[in-house]
Amino acid sequence: MSWSNEADERMARMNRGPSPVFRVIDTGIRDGRRQIAFDQAMIDAHQAGSIGDTIRFLRFPPTALVGRHQSLEREVRVDHCRANGTGLARRITGGGAIYFDPGQLGWCLVFHRSTLGIASLEELARRICEAAAAGLRRLGVDARYRPRNDIEVDGRKLGGTGGFFDGDTLFYQGTVLVDLDPRAMLDALKVPEDKLARHGLDSAAGRVVTLKALLGSAPPMAAVQEALLAGFAEGLAIAPMGGTITAEEEALALRLHDEEIGTEAFVAGPADPAAVEGLGGASATTPGGTITVHIRLEGTPPSRIREALVTGDFFVTPPRTILDLESALRGAALEDAGDTVERFFARSGVSVLSAAPADFRRTVEAAIAAARG
């Protein structure tokens, strides 16, 4: 951030007066569709002016949760979930499918566009993620914000985030992997790692990390909540205050659940006969080793990279470089993907790389061509 931005922000903060108060509530472990309905209820109630700015914690029974615009059938092993009692739900926010069980903590902030004095949504997302990461560092883990992959420790994902804007009400949510059963996750979701890589479990598990794995045992959820609240209080200059769920929020959530978010039609999503799988891979043998890239596209027609998986027997130091490359490719426009690879290596600070950046570029572009079909 530039000095002038910081100065503007200090001025804005002075103009705002004391730290804005955020009510803190916890909806505990609830059915996934009910939790999502509560998301929408908070947004509606905030827009109506009947609740103020709020931080909410939430948890889920085993649930496969697809993003707002995803195809349920394409993202989730629906039959497996139904047979095993894993819930199915659709978020009101975008992004990819995720698996939730009580080992993950969800958090969300609902607030007025003017509360934090930051108008740029990109900047807001960064500040919220940095505050969450700083909070998690209080637990003794080196959590950092990494654009697109959100909150990570040494390149491995500790939590994801996403936001929803509607008029002057902003809603930003995230997860913390306190504990995780990777087998249950892979059984519930059609993740490309599982589909494409020879060692699906190792590959998927290697890209995420939990507080339990980092600390030796899972910290109590209350401790994780306290850490996050401290991070938000300091990083966003707000004052979290314990509060209660209102009867209006509950009633609104129930109505939204029964009329829309809890219905099979909403969870199944719109039929999308034009949808293509958008999945492809390519390998290149170079003097520095073999590079294999698997790409999953998104958009109709496909216009950007949803996920990239880069594997091979090349040498690279530091080892997190490839995870960072995958992160840099996520969301990249297809026509810009090759340049993204080159820009990434130019800035990455990589010290040893046995294959050339141009080889990575070529393989990524070949994988995109394969995915486009």
Added chain:
Amino acid sequence: MPDVRGCHLPDDLLYDVGNHIWFRELADGNVKLGMTAVATAMSGKLVSFTPKKAGRAVLAGKSCATVESGKWVGPAKSAAGGEIVQVNEALVATPSLANSDPYEAGWLVILKPEDWALAKATLTPGAQVAAAYEAKMAADGFAGCAGTSP
């Protein structure tokens, strides 16, 4: 053309400042909608545009499309109700057109409005929009559009 904090706001349009949406009256009685330069500057580069389909009805004040930028998704809301008669397929294919050309190539949908006179009365004409937008930007802490084009 009014220019507020570096954001262009053509004066031949009508504005819903709260929702950052512009309206253009077309000769056939339909209206064209789009996001203002302020909206696209605040949201950053758009990566997805999902309009309601042509033929679908939109209620006044409700969403006619969903837009996504980076980590954020949200509705584009129409102050006018009516039927969607056309969606901008070029924007579906290249969502960042809303950033680079918000008032021409980056339009969202064309609506056959119901009670247009009623909806129009809630909108601010371009010639008068500068003060309303300046107040909105000040309230939101929005510095301006400079340097936000893709």
